[in-house]
Amino acid sequence: MTVETIVYDEAGASSYDDVATARDAPGTTWVRVVGPTEAELTAIRDTFGIHPLETEDVQNGVRPKVELFDDHTFVLVKEAELARGETTFEEELVEDPIGIFFGDGWVVTLAPNRIDAVRRAWEAVGRGDARLVARGADFAAYRILDGIVDDYYGLLDEIEDDIERVEDEVIDSPDVGTLERIQSLRRELLSLRRLVWPVRDAASVLARGDPDQVTEEAEKYYRDVYDHVVQLVDLVETYRDLASGARDIYLNSLSASTNEVMKKLTVVATIVLPLTFVAGVYGMNFDGSPYNMPELTWRYGYPAVLIVMALLAVGMAAYFRREGWL
Numbered sequence: 001m002t003v004e005t006i007v008y009d010e011a012g013a014s015s016y017d018d019v020a021t022a023r024d025a026p027g028t029t030w031v032r033v034v035g036p037t038e039a040e041l042t043a044i045r046d047t048f049g050i051h052p053l054e055t056e057d058v059q060n061g062v063r064p065k066v067e068l069f070d071d072h073t074f075v076l077v078k079e080a081e082l083a084r085g086e087t088t089f090e091e092e093l094v095e096d097p098i099g100i101f102f103g104d105g106w107v108v109t110l111a112p113n114r115i116d117a118v119r120r121a122w123e124a125v126g127r128g129d130a131r132l133v134a135r136g137a138d139f140a141a142y143r144i145l146d147g148i149v150d151d152y153y154g155l156l157d158e159i160e161d162d163i164e165r166v167e168d169e170v171i172d173s174p175d176v177g178t179l180e181r182i183q184s185l186r187r188e189l190l191s192l193r194r195l196v197w198p199v200r201d202a203a204s205v206l207a208r209g210d211p212d213q214v215t216e217e218a219e220k221y222y223r224d225v226y227d228h229v230v231q232l233v234d235l236v237e238t239y240r241d242l243a244s245g246a247r248d249i250y251l252n253s254l255s256a257s258t259n260e261v262m263k264k265l266t267v268v269a270t271i272v273l274p275l276t277f278v279a280g281v282y283g284m285n286f287d288g289s290p291y292n293m294p295e296l297t298w299r300y301g302y303p304a305v306l307i308v309m310a311l312l313a314v315g316m317a318a319y320f321r322r323e324g325w326l
Contacts, residue, residue: 004032029106058099064198066205072103073211079115093191100141107137117147138218170250182247189240200229271316275309
């Protein structure tokens, strides 16, 4: 799609059409590559000594990592965002890989799609950001990595808002869809966990200053990124616990609701049971024997039995209410 090249230093930034010419120009060379053709990619690899397997890893979107070479460092991370569906909770985590290659006086960013963190750093160079243009390629790589990590915080803020809404729904009006929404949040957090953990390992390599291309001055900035990623890992684990807690509350609420219904049905059945027994006994209206019930011939036998049954029902209901079962 695009291959853009600039060379910058404290005096300013200049655009170049030819990558090889920009590579030899004084200053820091930055090549921003988005969705390149195979010919463009080959030219960039040849110019900066990048192995084809490195660019293939970016195109295939493998897990985030850092690889160290004699003349450059390769950092692979991923931008992430929530793709919303028709409703608030119909969403999934969408990842876009970004490869950052940097060496002595040059940095190459390669991505299938445009990455916001790369765009912001690129625009900062164009504005002449003093901190960025005064430092080398390792600092430019730091700014991109730091921007991606900062975007993870915005992503977690969205998930936190969803968790709060789910928790309120679980307490106020849980329904069949509540559990589906909770499971959706758990899947998002699991995907984010799988994304953030390897970023932490990658940031750790850079923070220790293992790459020869990371200067001692830049190490402290990478340590700051590492601290942020560690905090992100803790937040992801905390939110996973909150989502699991919301699921447990929902299941307990459902169980309590079911128990309440069963209790009421049991009380009703218990009240009706003796009435059924009385009706069954007086339904055996045998005749012609001295052993038959004398009440069958009473003038007021029928209303008397009804009154007895009513008193039984009222008495049992009063007893259940006194015991707190109603």
